[in-house]
Amino acid sequence: MISFKKSFMRVRFYFPFVLLGVVFLFSSCYYDKEDVLYGTACDTSNVRFNVEIKNILNAHCAGCHSGNATGGMGIKLETYQEVKDAAENEMFLESVIRDNNPMPKNASRLSACKINQIRAWINQGMKEN
Numbered sequence: 294m295i296s297f298k299k300s301f302m303r304v305r306f307y308f309p310f311v312l313l314g315v316v317f318l319f320s321s322c323y324y325d326k327e328d329v330l331y332g333t334a335c336d337t338s339n340v341r342f343n344v345e346i347k348n349i350l351n352a353h354c355a356g357c358h359s360g361n362a363t364g365g366m367g368i369k370l371e372t373y374q375e376v377k378d379a380a381e382n383e384m385f386l387e388s389v390i391r392d393n394n395p396m397p398k399n400a401s402r403l404s405a406c407k408i409n410q411i412r413a414w415i416n417q418g419m420k421e422n
């Protein structure tokens with residue numbers, strides 16, 4: 294049997310490696326590689342509700358948050374007003390960037406480009422364009 298002291302020393306020995314592993318894990322699963330992969334720049338200069346934002350919503354959120362969908366607990370993100378309300382109370386951006394239960398629920402996180410477009414649309418005054 295390993296004495297308490299020995300196993301404690303072992304933990305002390307392995308700890309830096311475990312720490313390194315954790316750091317590596319987090320840095321390697323960083324999401325914003327889309328632009329690099331596809332060679333397209335992420336345009337956040339003029340994010341339009343009816344184009345970029347609608348595309349994101351239709352592709353990633355509508356299945357639960359629009360029409361008669363029941364998967365979104367009645368929360369609707371379909372019309373301009375609904376999305377603007379969610380953006381104003383900070384839930385829209387918050388929901389896609391938080392670590393705990395990010396939206397889209399149970400799916401992979403939005404790309405950094407899409408998250409940046411949402412952020413830009415909000416910062417540009419949530420225009421209905």
Ligand code: HEC
Pocket residue numbers: 349350353354355356357358364365366368370379384385388389394396397398399403
């Ligand atoms: C698979 C179904 C599903 C998809 C897809 C989905 N959601 Fe949700 N969403 C939910 C559910 C269910 C809730 C209720 C809270 C919970 O259970 O997490 C919710 C809650 C929310 C809320 C309000 C409360 C909260 O938890 O923050 C916002 C805002 C939201 N979703 C935004 C989005 C956005 C933006 C997308 C697309 C990028 C999206 N959701 C995609 C199911 C979904």
